[in-house]
Amino acid sequence: MRKGVNPVKGGKPVVKEPCDHRVLIPLFIPHEEDYFKDAYRIFILCLESILKTANSKVKVSIISNKCCDAVNQRLLKLYKDKQIDELIIEREGIGKINSLLKALRTVEERLITITDADVLFLQNWEKEVVKVFEEFPKAGAVCPVPVFRKQFDLTYNIWRNYFFSNKLRFSKVKDLPALEKFATSIGWTHLPEEFGDTIATLESTSGHKAVVGCSHFVATYKREVFKELPINNSPYLIDGDSELLYLDLPVIKKGGYRLSTYSNNAFHLGNVHESWMEKEFEQLIEKDNKFIDYTYLSNISTSTFSYYLDNVIFKKIFKKKSILKWVLKRKGLNNSQLFNYLDRKY
Incomplete structure (x- = not known):
C-alpha cells in the first residue's frame, strides 16, 4: 500500500555540494592481529592527512572490503561525523579492484585519486599533482610519489613523442631519503x-619537471580515463593483472601520459606503524580548503592507430638493445648507469 506522494517526485534535479576531486580508498582489515595489527591506525593517518592538506574540498569514498565488525x-x-562522504560496506571479500569499481563507475568529479590505505599525504600533494596536469596537458595519471625504475612502464607514448627531444632525459633524484623510505x-x-642516482624526467615548456612513470598504490586520474x-569485474582479490587492466592500461588507451611529481609528496607506510610517521603527520598544517573547479584541465583522447603505433610498433623497435642503449646514452646516462639499466628486464 502506498500512502501520500513521494516528496522528491516531479523531476527535481540532483543537488550536491560542489566538489571536483574525489578520493577513493579501498580498505581490507579482516581482523586486527598479526599483519593487520596496525592497519586501522595507519588508515587513520592516511585519511586525516588527506583531509588536513587538500587544497580543494575533496570528497572521500571508503569501500570496506570484508572488514571486521569492529572496523566497520x-x-x-567517521561517516556520521562527516569525515567521509561515502561508505560502502561489503560483507564478502570482493578484492581491491572490484571494491573500487563499486564507487568508480559512478564518480562524476573531474579528478579521481585512488589510494591504498597506507599512504601518508604531505603538505602540497594536491597542488603538486594538479601542477603536473597543468604543465603536461596529455597527463592522464599522476602519482605524488616519484618511484625508481618506472620509466618504461606503459610510457611508450612519452618516449615516442620525445624521442629526439632534450625535454626527456635522466636527472638527479630530487629527494633521495624519500626514495629510500x-x-x-x-x-x-x-x-x-x-636505483637512487638518476631518474627519467620530462620537462614542460615552462621548465617544470615531472618523473616518467606512475605507480598505482596512489595516483590521481582524469575522469575520462x-x-x-x-x-x-576482476577475477582476482589482488595482484594478477587486475591493477594493470583497470588502473594502468585505461590511461594509455585514452592517450594519456603516466607521470609522477618530481618532488616527493606522500609516503608509502606499509603495515607496521613507526614513530616517524606520527612526526611527519604532526608537521602537517591544516589548510582552509575551498571548492576548485578542475574542468579547465585538458581532456585527453587518442585513436586506435596511435595506441597501436606507440604500444606495439614503437615498443617493439624501442626495446631492441642496440636502440635502447643509444637512446639511454643520449638521454644522459653514463657508461656505469647504462650497464645497470640495460642489465635489468623491463
Whole structure:
C-alpha cells in the first residue's frame, strides 16, 4: 500500500555540494592481529592527512572490503561525523579492484585519486599533482610519489613523442631519503645505489619537471580515463593483472601520459606503524580548503592507430638493445648507469 506522494517526485534535479576531486580508498582489515595489527591506525593517518592538506574540498569514498565488525563500526562513526562522504560496506571479500569499481563507475568529479590505505599525504600533494596536469596537458595519471625504475612502464607514448627531444632525459633524484623510505616500506632492507642516482624526467615548456612513470598504490586520474574500463569485474582479490587492466592500461588507451611529481609528496607506510610517521603527520598544517573547479584541465583522447603505433610498433623497435642503449646514452646516462639499466628486464 502506498500512502501520500513521494516528496522528491516531479523531476527535481540532483543537488550536491560542489566538489571536483574525489578520493577513493579501498580498505581490507579482516581482523586486527598479526599483519593487520596496525592497519586501522595507519588508515587513520592516511585519511586525516588527506583531509588536513587538500587544497580543494575533496570528497572521500571508503569501500570496506570484508572488514571486521569492529572496523566497520568505526567507519560508520567517521561517516556520521562527516569525515567521509561515502561508505560502502561489503560483507564478502570482493578484492581491491572490484571494491573500487563499486564507487568508480559512478564518480562524476573531474579528478579521481585512488589510494591504498597506507599512504601518508604531505603538505602540497594536491597542488603538486594538479601542477603536473597543468604543465603536461596529455597527463592522464599522476602519482605524488616519484618511484625508481618506472620509466618504461606503459610510457611508450612519452618516449615516442620525445624521442629526439632534450625535454626527456635522466636527472638527479630530487629527494633521495624519500626514495629510500619507499624502498623500506615495500620490505627492502635498503635502496640499492644504482636505483637512487638518476631518474627519467620530462620537462614542460615552462621548465617544470615531472618523473616518467606512475605507480598505482596512489595516483590521481582524469575522469575520462575510466571510460576505458573493462566491462566485467576482476577475477582476482589482488595482484594478477587486475591493477594493470583497470588502473594502468585505461590511461594509455585514452592517450594519456603516466607521470609522477618530481618532488616527493606522500609516503608509502606499509603495515607496521613507526614513530616517524606520527612526526611527519604532526608537521602537517591544516589548510582552509575551498571548492576548485578542475574542468579547465585538458581532456585527453587518442585513436586506435596511435595506441597501436606507440604500444606495439614503437615498443617493439624501442626495446631492441642496440636502440635502447643509444637512446639511454643520449638521454644522459653514463657508461656505469647504462650497464645497470640495460642489465635489468623491463
